[in-house]
Amino acid sequence: MLCPLTIVLPALIWLSTPPEPTLAASPELARLREDVFHLASPDFEGRRGEGGRAAGDFLIDRLQGLGLEPAFEGRFDQEFTAGGLIGRNIAARLPGTDPERSGSWLILSAHYDHLGIRGGQVYPGADDNATAVAMVLEVARCLLAGPDRPSRGILFVFFDLEEEGLLGSQHFVREPPVPLEQIDLFLTADMLGRSLAGICEDMLFVMGSEHSPEVRPWITEAAAGLPLDVGIVGADLLVIDRSDYGPFRWNEVPFLFFSTGENPVYHTPDDVPETIDYSKLTAATTLIERFVRRAGSVTSLPEWDAERTPWIEEAEAIGQVLRKLLEHKEELRIPGPQRLMMQGMVGRIEQWVEDGSLTASQRSSMVRIAQIVLFTVL
Numbered sequence: 001m002l003c004p005l006t007i008v009l010p011a012l013i014w015l016s017t018p019p020e021p022t023l024a025a026s027p028e029l030a031r032l033r034e035d036v037f038h039l040a041s042p043d044f045e046g047r048r049g050e051g052g053r054a055a056g057d058f059l060i061d062r063l064q065g066l067g068l069e070p071a072f073e074g075r076f077d078q079e080f081t082a083g084g085l086i087g088r089n090i091a092a093r094l095p096g097t098d099p100e101r102s103g104s105w106l107i108l109s110a111h112y113d114h115l116g117i118r119g120g121q122v123y124p125g126a127d128d129n130a131t132a133v134a135m136v137l138e139v140a141r142c143l144l145a146g147p148d149r150p151s152r153g154i155l156f157v158f159f160d161l162e163e164e165g166l167l168g169s170q171h172f173v174r175e176p177p178v179p180l181e182q183i184d185l186f187l188t189a190d191m192l193g194r195s196l197a198g199i200c201e202d203m204l205f206v207m208g209s210e211h212s213p214e215v216r217p218w219i220t221e222a223a224a225g226l227p228l229d230v231g232i233v234g235a236d237l238l239v240i241d242r243s244d245y246g247p248f249r250w251n252e253v254p255f256l257f258f259s260t261g262e263n264p265v266y267h268t269p270d271d272v273p274e275t276i277d278y279s280k281l282t283a284a285t286t287l288i289e290r291f292v293r294r295a296g297s298v299t300s301l302p303e304w305d306a307e308r309t310p311w312i313e314e315a316e317a318i319g320q321v322l323r324k325l326l327e328h329k330e331e332l333r334i335p336g337p338q339r340l341m342m343q344g345m346v347g348r349i350e351q352w353v354e355d356g357s358l359t360a361s362q363r364s365s366m367v368r369i370a371q372i373v374l375f376t377v378l
């Protein structure tokens with residue numbers, strides 16, 4: 001016979017321990033790694049031509065498998081011709097949970113094309129840009145798996161023919177699946193698995209907040225506890241639009257561009273999946289996933305700010321990069337006159353950081369020097 005206590009006790013224990021809450025899924029290194037290896041495999045022939053077509057089909061399968069809706073009137077793909085080439089953007093949508101925000105969309109994107117086969121060699125493009133494609137897939141999976149879906153709609157977009165001059169994103173803004181005025185924030189990432197010049201190990205750059213300063217604290221808070229050194233800098237450091245944020249910037253859509261920066265194997269056949277820093281890619285994906293959750297549900301997103309008001313944290317980040325490059329001046333073969341110019345700039349930045357302020361003209365002199373350095377060192 002059962003003693004009554006053995007019946008009562010388990011019931012008490014059950015009452016005092018509530019069922020485990022459903023935890024939001026978080027980005028996983030193993031999945032990111034598997035996707036990067038798959039996208040960079042020789043089967044996709046550097047994601048151009050036939051191989052690009054196959055990569056696009058793979059992405060459509062994945063978006064469908066996640067249970068997302070097609071973005072282009074019942075289709076996941078948007079074919080276009082530009083510059084004598086045929087391209088195909090791939091996109092899916094996750095409608096927001098708040099019907100009152102049905103006219104507000106956020107885009108999370110990455111280009112999926114690369115350089116194809118050149119001189120008989122496959123350019124696998126593992127960092128550029130299988131890493132960011134894997135990030136978008138992983139963020140989509142986490143948002144769908146978690147209990148708190150964003151209240152505004154999210155479009156997950158993979159652009160084609162970025163390497164040919166942002167052709168896919170240019171076509172997308174000409175024929176967007178939702179009116180361009182309803183796209184309140186555009187996020188894109190290009191190269192998330194290496195480091196600037198191969199030496200800025202923990203650095204992740206986030207560019208574009210000069211037009212939406214309100215999002216800066218969201219970035220910093222999303223980075224909390226992650227092994228990343230986040231440099232929030234202006235996109236004008238890059239002189240020309242280096243990725244798919246360009247066409248959105250021209251249309252004054254607030255944007256952010258995430259990148260770990262250009263590195264020695266950039267656009268070479270050595271951009272292989274074996275040498276990607278998957279821990280860094282996982283950390284960057286986690287940051288972006290947290291950011292998207294927040295931006296996807298905040299009451300309002302920032303409007304386009306044309307002022308580009310200088311911010312001192314940018315000077316700190318640029319100072320940090322210049323110091324890093326100077327530490328490696330021999331191996332990077334930085335010429336003497338340039339070293340002097342960089343050292344001078346580091347000194348001035350230290351002074352501004354100490355003063356805690358940066359004027360517009362100080363910022364332009366700093367940006368000019370950073371541009372020269374990025375052009376000649378990399």
Ligand SMILES: [Zn+2]
Nearest residue numbers: 128129190191
């Ligand atoms: Zn790229």
